[in-house]
Amino acid sequence: MILSAALLVMLWGLAVARLPTIWRDATQRALTAAVVALAISRTAAFAVEHHWARAAVLQHLAALVAAYFLLRFLLLATGRGRRWHVASAGVVLALLVVAGGAVVLAPGLLDGPLTPGVAAYWVLLDCYVAVALMAGATVFWTIGAKLPARWSVAALRAIAAGAGLLALDASFRAVVTVLLGAGRTLDVAAMGPPAMVGQAAGGLLMVTGGAVTTYPRARAALAAYRSLVVLRPLWRAMRDAFPEVILFSPRRAIVELAGVDDVHLRLYRRVIEIRDGMLALRGYLDGTPDDPGPEGEARRIAEALRRRAEGAEPSGTTAGWAHVGPGMADEVAWLGRVSSAYRRLAKRPVSSPPAARTPRPSGSAR
Known part of the structure; x- marks a missing residue:
């Protein structure tokens, strides 16, 4: 029994x-x-x-x-x-x-x-x-x-x-x-x-x-799903600011909820889309970062998004973002910390220094 x-x-x-x-x-x-x-x-x-x-x-x-x-x-x-x-x-x-x-x-x-x-x-x-x-x-x-x-x-x-x-x-x-x-x-x-x-x-x-x-495959898939959730605030900001960086349709994203290999492909694609958005945002950066950590990177992203939303013209010289290790795991770990910091910035009260708001969901299945 x-x-x-x-x-x-x-x-x-x-x-x-x-x-x-x-x-x-x-x-x-x-x-x-x-x-x-x-x-x-x-x-x-x-x-x-x-x-x-x-x-x-x-x-x-x-x-x-x-x-x-x-x-x-x-x-x-x-x-x-x-x-x-x-x-x-x-x-x-x-x-x-x-x-x-x-x-x-x-x-x-x-x-x-x-x-x-x-x-x-x-x-x-x-x-x-x-x-x-x-x-x-x-x-x-x-x-x-x-x-x-x-x-x-x-x-x-x-x-x-x-x-x-x-x-x-x-x-x-x-x-x-x-x-x-x-x-x-x-x-x-x-x-x-x-x-x-x-x-x-x-x-x-x-x-x-x-x-x-x-x-092992199940553990790797769960880690990839967790990374997708952590990267979502930063990815969503880039998606709403630069819709052209999105590689696949929301319908394709629903299909990629299934399958161990698919979720890793989806995570890889999300990192690429975030990086493409940050590349397009470089013209709105102002100087070099005072804080090289993830919180400083998140503040630079928020300020650049704010200047772009206010209609500022992109500068002729493009500053760079923080240097990250060569592997995909390094990218996921770093962008995950930056995304968490960006999410905390978006939750600041109105009286605090201005920061770019986290865009509202637009119905994407991702």
């Missing part, structure tokens, strides 16, 4: 975290679809454990879909040919047709007598799931052996071990089905609880390994 609940929480968390990757490519879409289908299957299995028998159909069909997308992910990742994709899709389609007809015409597929046709269906289904999972275990174990970082090796081997456990479970169920179909007497009820524990343990290993592998 506790193991199954923990697996469900982690599985759905991983499924939600992977949703932005559907924008990337077919390989990532296949893996995300496999995770979502597995989450649906395990949720239905949890419902079956609590005597919601109708969920058994959803459990097994979702497991079939998860196995298909896992195999498709492996085929795409390893560069296998089109015939393998067609064969995999053909097996799944045949199983879905048989299962759909059996559920409609013969509802005893899941809990009725084990006829030769029903036994053949379950053996084929379990063998397909076992092959997909064992192929996944082999690929993840092989990739993990080539990685230098120990935590990456441990994470991929955990995924491989979980997939291997689930493959053994599917193979065992296929053997049991064959024996039952041959007329052997087995205590199926006694086999149920250990099998459920094995399934939950295998799924938990896969989910834990998958979560560990995505942690």
Whole structure:
């Protein structure tokens, strides 16, 4: 019970975290679809454990879909040919047709007598799931052996071990089905609880390994989102003063809310737009800064924006801004401190020295 609940929480968390990757490519879409289908299957299995028998159909069909997308992910990742994709899709389609007809015409597929046709269906289904999972275990174990970082090796081997456990479970169920179909007497009820524990343990290993592998990218994405928020006051001032520096439309910016790579591209673009605005603002600077820190830089920006708003003519000589390190991380860190200082200047009371106001939002999705 506790193991199954923990697996469900982690599985759905991983499924939600992977949703932005559907924008990337077919390989990532296949893996995300496999995770979502597995989450649906395990949720239905949890419902079956609590005597919601109708969920058994959803459990097994979702497991079939998860196995298909896992195999498709492996085929795409390893560069296998089109015939393998067609064969995999053909097996799944045949199983879905048989299962759909059996559920409609013969509802005893899941809990009725084990006829030769029903036994053949379950053996084929379990063998397909076992092959997909064992192929996944082999690929993840092989990739993990080539990685230098120990935590990456441990994470991929955990995924491989979980997939291997689930493959053994599917193979065992296929053997049991064959024996039952041959007329052997087995205590199926006694086999149920250990099998459920094995399934939950295998799924938990896969989910834990998958979560560990995505942690560095997730942490980097969260840091990029935070930098976007910190840079927004300064970027908004430049956007309203110089609309021509904006590189993409607000609609494109909404799309770039999703995906780890997209948010880094969006941050890179925001830094460029701020720098373009500051470049256009240089003609309104007055001398060299008294304070070389971020507060002094923010005051110079505010004063330059104020002079421009008052209609002052740009000077012929252009002063420069503070020198920043060569890397993008240096730019983001420095402009973030300047943006925070600029935001504090915009909140000064009216009696204080004049500063350029932070422009009101103009409806941009950024």
